Amino acid sequence: MSEINPMDDIDNIIEYISDNLEFENEKQLNTFIKELNERIKDTFNNYETESSTSDSETSLGEPEIIEVVDDGNGFFKIK
Numbered sequence: 001m002s003e004i005n006p007m008d009d010i011d012n013i014i015e016y017i018s019d020n021l022e023f024e025n026e027k028q029l030n031t032f033i034k035e036l037n038e039r040i041k042d043t044f045n046n047y048e049t050e051s052s053t054s055d056s057e058t059s060l061g062e063p064e065i066i067e068v069v070d071d072g073n074g075f076f077k078i079k
Contacts, residue, residue: 023029068076 066078068078070076
């Protein structure tokens with residue numbers, strides 16, 4: 001079974017935008033980018049609040065510190 005690559009969706013979206021939208025000036029482009037950015041963030045925030053996973057599984061805060069011990073013979077283990 002192959003893994004789903006989220007970049008495929010992004011590539012499809014970019015292709016759709018470039019094939020179907022035309023911007024007359026940079027202001028229109030910047031307005032579109034701002035609006036798209038806000039909608040993506042809203043969708044992500046709604047997904048996070050509806051998710052059934054715990055906060056510890058989805059937290060992007062401090063990374064967990066893993067201690068590694070060297071046995072002196074070139075082997076390492078997680079403490």
